Amino acid sequence: MIEFSLDEIARITGGRLEGADATVSASVVTDSRECVPGSLYVARVGEHADGHTYAPAARDAGAVGVLGERAVDVLPTVVVENSELAFAKLARGVVDAIDDLEIVGITGSSGKTSTKDLLGAVLAQFGPTVSPHGSLNSEVGVPLTVCRLEASSRYLVAEMGASGVGHIEYLTKIAPPKVGIVLNVGKAHMGEFGSVDAIAQTKGELVEALPEDGFAVLNVDDERVRAMASRTKATVVLVGLGEDADYRATNVEVDTSGRASYDLTCPAGTARVRLAVFGEHQVGNSLSVIAAAVSLGLDVERVVEALAGAGATSRWRMEVHELPGEITLVNDAYNANPDSMRAAMRSLAHMGRERHSIAVLGEMRELGESSFDEHAGVGREIAALGIDELYVVGEGAAPIAVGARAAGMSAERVHELENADAAHDALVRDLSAGRILLLKSSRDSGLRLLGDRLVEEAGTSAFPATEVTA
Structure with missing residues (x-):
């Protein structure tokens, strides 16, 4: 962060400084837990929380000031009408400097x-x-x-x-x-x-x-x-x-x-x-x-x-883990929409050309009235690509199974699970060595955390997949 005084920040944002001036020499954050000595804490007001109430925690972590919509007792405050809009003005001030x-x-x-x-x-x-x-x-x-x-x-x-x-x-x-x-x-x-x-x-x-x-x-x-x-x-x-x-x-x-x-x-x-x-x-x-x-x-x-030499640095995007028993787990479950879901399935088909491939799929959210058709279309794509096995997790993803079966994928290769916990138990029970599985869903469908859980358990008694089966 470029160093700014609180007085300068007040000028950039159109606010007024309540309290003594200080120099912001470290990060600008919206989470008080991320403050370090020299930080500026931006107090946002949302539907479920008022960031101003966390000003004491920001102070204890080393913050030197607050950008907020009202003055707080514990730190000098740049008071603005709307902290989110003021934060944007501050960021533009950084760019311009x-x-x-x-x-x-x-x-x-x-x-x-x-x-x-x-x-x-x-x-x-x-x-x-x-x-x-x-x-x-x-x-x-x-x-x-x-x-x-x-x-x-x-x-x-x-x-x-x-x-x-x-x-x-x-x-x-x-x-x-x-x-x-x-x-x-x-x-x-x-x-x-x-x-x-x-x-x-x-x-x-x-x-x-x-x-x-x-x-x-x-x-x-x-x-x-x-x-x-x-x-x-x-x-x-x-x-x-x-x-x-x-x-x-x-x-x-x-x-x-x-x-x-x-x-x-x-x-x-x-x-x-x-x-x-x-x-x-x-x-x-x-x-x-x-x-x-x-x-x-x-x-x-x-x-x-x-x-x-450039690899992925953000979590849950085609994140590849090699597990005991020559099992490959690909965690691509940070987000999903019809296009990215199909791209992930094509990747699984390439990676599984010489292996038994498994798609573990959850709901694609925010699709509105097209949700059923789009999920079913993904199921048809899976069948067309020749992916060997499909685990469909959650009620919202159920049309994927409908589409896969309608396109000719045999019923015994399509598994429908109620939630991520049920999917975990089924995979631990059924997963065999040498296989490759890819997890894909929208972030809040929970499969990214299922992937983390399987990786953490790999090699323990909770993950006994060591035998090669047909």
Whole structure:
């Protein structure tokens, strides 16, 4: 964090300082438990909690001040009308205080977090880089990331999510990007947006915010993303498998570990790209990373070399664990929508080409009226891919089983479980050595924690899968 006095923060946010001035020299946080000596604590008021009540804990942890909507007795307070909006203003003040900072914004219905992990790892090879921890992509998450910048920071990667029209436009005012990456337009949050066209309209707010000397990196293989070229004054850079892509992947290969490689053709030359992350869907993500990095003036050969060593840093995204008995567990259960679910199943099919493959799937949430059809469609995809076994967890995911059976998957290979605990017991009982299983669901469906539990128990008496069975 760049050092600011509380008085300066009051000026940036339009607030007033109640109490003695002090210097914020450490992190800016919204969770009092994350305070360290020199922190600024942002007290938010939500439906279920009032952050001001945790000011004593923030003080005890070393915070020097509070940004809040009323003064607190225990710490100097910058009092503002709305702490969330003031936090955004503070973050923009941090951006404006850094010379020569290059910002890349990333959005899409799926793949944002994996792409920002790859891009963050690549840019870090060229200069001090800040990218989000986990999936900090909201009106609170983006300021939290921005406030980690230091005076020496060269690159900022900003993941930008949305659950409504105008959300991404709001985020671009906090972290105005020079490069904007739009990965895809899918059906995530259909229940909130109402239509895929509304989702596309919102995702395109990123490219509308780009300056004339900026770059819009667009997925040529997604018609709605490609159409965003008309919505930006920036230079358009197309990426994908299509023949007219500026950054194109050909001769894509996926090995039995699930890692992809491909031939890259781009204006800067050609190269063979080998990825350390898992899943064929990472091809498109990595093309966007290469295009963004080269658009910032970086050498394509060094970018490709950096990509070869870039792994996932965020939890529960194609997280691969090798367990006793030559069992492979892939935990990809941080989030799920129809597109990312199908991508994960294709990855499982690649990784399980020579093994018995098992899909453990939970509910995809926020799909609205299309929920049954979308879940059933995933089931049909599983049957078509030839995945050997399916565990469907929870009532909301039940249509996956319906679709799989309707598409010809035999009933004895489709298991329906009431909840994650029941799935745990069934897997521990039935899982045999040499198999590969992939867990996928929306975050709150609980399968990410089931995956952690299975990993923790591996090799203990609670996880006795050691015999190879047919």
